Amino acid sequence: MHRFKLFFSRWQNWIGILLILLYVSVAIAAPYLSPQDPRHPGMYLRVGRAVEARPLPPDEKAILGMLPFGFDVYHSLVWGSRDALEFGLIVTVCTAVFGILYGAIAGIASARLGTWMLRIADAFLAFPPIAGFVFLQQLFLTSMASMGSLGFFSPFFRQTGDAQASVPFIQYLLEKVNPLMLSLIVFSWMPYARLVNSIVLTLKQSDFIQAARALGASPFWIVRKHLIQNATGPAMVLAARDVGGVVLLQATLTFIRLGGDSVWGSMLSQGRNWVIGPGGTLLTYWWVFLPPTIAVMVFGIAWNIVGDGLSDLYNVR
């Protein structure tokens, strides 16, 4: 509890936590703040005329104005926070859990196995998530296309057991799971593994672990009870920053139209030509630029503040 108190003794950390709570409450209250159209449910709500290519300024129909083609800014802003939180938290929790387990196992495994596990983690470290994402997406498309003209039920596919086994799997994997989410999880667990591994390696020599071993505790019990509990704090520093970072990356990829479906990123991508249109400044169409920008940046800032606050407690950089 000492750390808890220390954390809240700084005003910056209060701001970070309050901002995150704000996003969480907006995300939870989204259906009340801006109900979806039951006929076209989704993150985008059309309030204006579909032929209106110019983004219209705020009026009584759309309190924050409209994107091109009559989409409501406010609606997407509100639902975007739900989308961003969901994406950030799922990716981060999966990454952190996998990374922590991997690092801990590499730490208690025999020296040779541990080194190889770390070497594999280092190999992953050389893989840009953007390339991984494109790769996964193309694998999906390729396997779909190879069935495409044939159809799934053609006798040809029944003969090849290989295809039967693998097609449903990758279909399941990439249709149900967001490919960007999957590739971020696959390609960003390494920092956790490295951090936890170094903590475990130092702790392994400490007296209380030696005592637990002398008392006959099994290695898995030691990992569960002592090592992971000691490693969770420092890993949380990484996790807090990751939630922000992952959402920013998602928005970036959406903006450059490479993939991903961040609502905020897509708002900016739709309004891009109006924001940097000739003859205007950044703020000529401020309702297209400012709301999603502020939403994305404050989201990143909030999680970063919390991450920095935690890093002071656990002495992790």
Place this chain on the structure above:
Amino acid sequence: MPPFLQFVIRRFLVVPISLVLITLLLYSGVMLTPPEGRASLYYPPKMNPNMTEEQLLHFQETIIKRYHLRDPFLVQYGYWVQSLFDGTWGYSPSISESVLPALLKRTPVTLELAMYSLLFLVPIGLVSGVSAGWRRSGTYDRVFRTIAFLGTTTPSFILALVLLSTFYINLGWFAPERISLTYSLELSKATFAHHTGLLTIDSLLNGRLDIFKDAWKHLAMPIFTLSLYHWATLARITRASMIDERPKEYILSARARGLSERRVVWRHAFRNMLAPSLTSIALSATSIITGVFVAEIIYDLNGVSTVIVAAMSGTPDAPAALGFAIYSVILVLALMFLLDVLQAALDPRVREGVLK
């Protein structure tokens, strides 16, 4: 053998190991697709689009036989690695080119961007971080911390929007894309010799200062966009390690001997605290390369990432995606290698293997 050379060789031997591990991983991803899908990795250029289904099936079947696509994983992997050495890396239908030549052709753009960004951000990051950490909580430090914090939290595309609107649309100082239209015609003339492919260097070699200026006009915004985030991360880590280094006794003793402040910081403290900063930037090599791709796409630089943009536009294009993945991994490994060598060159403890 001098320890530095030993270090370089030892470090270089890690690269093939990583490369093998990563290609194994990539090919195990490919194994998730059915053999007919895998066959598309080996399609020849300009396939007849009017093939009937039976012809296509027959064609796929020959490829499957030839590259043993129904055999166990390691056999297939072996044939695939062998096929990489033919220098095409498959044919990408979305850009209508062979993958490797397409990537290599666009490499100079990417290289230019990455190289200049690193040349800017590493020295500036180190110097600003050191000065901020030395005078902790001073005015400079406070300003530094605010800017660095904003730098780490500003997404590159928002920064790009701000820059494009201000410096391109309104002021007209800088511009997106690689080169202005008037000069792009000059470049294709026979009088302009392409020695390196890097426009900033080629223009100087040809004695064309105007093209040199124009190339920089187009590089400034992507370089700034790319550098800001990584400058901020690097500088913050440097500041933190400077703060750790400051109270140490050798600094106290150097100051007690009456050395000038500048000498204490740059001669004594700086080299001792380089290791964590350079390690951190080597570890973020992936994110630098990702940043390069993103900046290229935002500013229409027509670098290597053009290949994936085309691949993501609809038609399934496994050769392009796979080739791009291998290529970007090689880029990252090269960058990591360079940064590690730089670290060893600057810090004797690293090259002697004392400091892990």
